[in-house]
Amino acid sequence: xxxxxxxxxxxxxxxxxxxxxxxxxxxxxxxxxxxxxxxxxxxxxxxxxxxxxxxxxxxxxxxxxxxxxxxxxxxxxxxxxxxxxxxxxxxxxxxxxxxxxxxxxxxxxxxxxxxxxxxxxxxxxxxxxxxxxxxxxxxxxxxxxxxxxxxxxxxxxxxxxxxxxxxxxxxxxxxxxxxxxxxxxxxxxxxxxxxxxxxxxxxxxxxxxxxxxxxxxxxxxxxxxxxxxxxxxxxxxxxxxxxxxxxxxxxxxxxxxxxxxxxxxxxxxxxxxxxxxxxxxxxxxxxxxxxxxxxxxxxxxxxxxxxxxxxxxxxxxxxxx
Numbered sequence: 132x133x134x135x136x137x138x139x140x141x142x143x144x145x146x147x148x149x150x151x152x153x154x155x156x157x158x159x160x161x162x163x164x165x166x167x168x169x170x171x172x173x174x175x176x177x178x179x180x181x182x183x184x185x186x187x188x189x190x191x192x193x194x195x196x197x198x199x200x201x202x203x204x205x206x207x208x209x210x211x212x213x214x215x216x217x218x219x220x221x222x223x224x225x226x227x228x229x230x231x232x233x234x235x236x237x238x239x240x241x242x243x244x245x246x247x248x249x250x251x252x253x254x255x256x257x258x259x260x261x262x263x264x265x266x267x268x269x270x271x272x273x274x275x276x277x278x279x280x281x282x283x284x285x286x287x288x289x290x291x292x293x294x295x296x297x298x299x300x301x302x303x304x305x306x307x308x309x310x311x312x313x314x315x316x317x318x319x320x321x322x323x324x325x326x327x328x329x330x331x332x333x334x335x336x337x338x339x340x341x342x343x344x345x346x347x348x349x350x351x352x353x354x355x356x357x358x359x360x361x362x363x364x365x366x367x368x369x370x371x372x373x374x375x376x377x378x379x380x381x382x383x384x385x386x387x388x389x390x391x392x393x394x395x396x397x398x399x400x401x402x403x404x405x406x407x408x409x410x411x412x413x414x415x416x417x418x419x420x421x422x423x424x425x426x427x428x429x430x431x432x433x434x435x436x437x438x439x440x441x442x443x444x445x446x447x448x449x450x451x452x
Contacts, residue, residue: 177370177422177423177425177426178426178429178430180370181366181369181370181426182368182369182370183369184369185365185366185368185369186365186366186369186426186430188361188362188365189361189362189363189365189366189369189427189430189431190362190430190434192358192359192361192362192365193358193362193430193431193435195354195358196355196358196359196362197218197221197222197225198218198221199351199354199355199358200221200224200351200355201214201217201218201220201221201351202347202350202351202354203262203265203266203347203348203351203352203355204217204220204221204241204258204262204351205217205344205347205351206265206338206344206345206346206347206348206349206350206351207258207259207261207262207265207334207338207344207348208245208250208254208258208334208338208344209334209337209338209341209344210248210249210250212245212248213248216244216446216451217244219442219446219451220240220241220244220446220451220452221241222435222438222439222442223240223439223442223443223446223452224236224237224240224241225237225435225439226435226436226439226440226442226443227239227240227439227443229432229436229439238259238263240443240452241259241262242255242256242259243452244451244452245258245259247450247451247452253327253330254330254334256327256330256331257327257330257331257333257334257335258334260327260331261331261334261335261338261348262348262352265348265349265352266352266355266356267391268352269349269352269353269355269356270352270356270384270387270388271388273353273356273357273384274381274384274385274388277377277380277381277384278381280377281375281377281378281381284375284377284378284381284382284413285378285381285382285385285409285412285413356383356384356387357380359383359387359431360379360380360383360384361380362427362430362431363379363380363382363383363406363423363427364376364379364380366423366426366427366430367379367410367423369426370419370422370423370426371419372410372415372419372420372423373415373419374410374413374414374415378413378414379410379413381413382406382409382410382412382413383406383409385409385412386402386405386406386408386409387402387405389405389409390402390405402428403424403425403428406420406424406427407420407421407424410423410424
């Protein structure tokens, strides 16, 4: 029995698991590229006819979103995280986010990074929840503020189908009631949730007692969607989309808030559809809006995907994550 186990153990020891994990993101990128080759080809076609200075501005805004993410992640924890590795992790998290259902890839990468940096799993999870909460509040708050300032930015009758508001609200209400009922009925789950909330509240209190951390958390949370929207505006200007700039920002924020509940990898498919509908609701022609969205997604998703996958593989092999 022992003689059989030893060769098996040696064989398992020789399998380069980290090398395989490092190459896996590249294989997933290739799969996504083949699966969405029509979208890629159409997006690059529109890029070829656009004004390049504005496209460069869109690319710069995309790169700055990684900085905003890193700043926000640092603001969610009291401890000082290694800056360069934190920034590289955000580049890798972006790639992971487009390979798994929305939010799960980036969350898994950042959770692993924080635990490797020495934070206990409970506090890492609390910091992750604080980041997601702050980013959601900032995005929705920014959208609400702009809708108050520019009430005509979206034609909601075009954005939402007739009669859709009532069923949508009923569905959300039913989901909340089911979640509350499950928490009340399942004691073990209720205990785990209460324990997590205590940890999360303690982490949030500690972060907000340090002004530099609170500024990083909320400043980065506001900068992230603002930079994303700025990228869409730049692509719109590059392709001659005749919509007021602030209306494009509102359209972007409304679309991303709307698709937040759709669990597709990186929002592939759902984001494109929602953005096109939102830009049309803001007053843009369908053909131009479609061209803008496809070009925007190429710049913000497809072009950074390969370097992001390479960074993810490198961080796995270097045991940073």
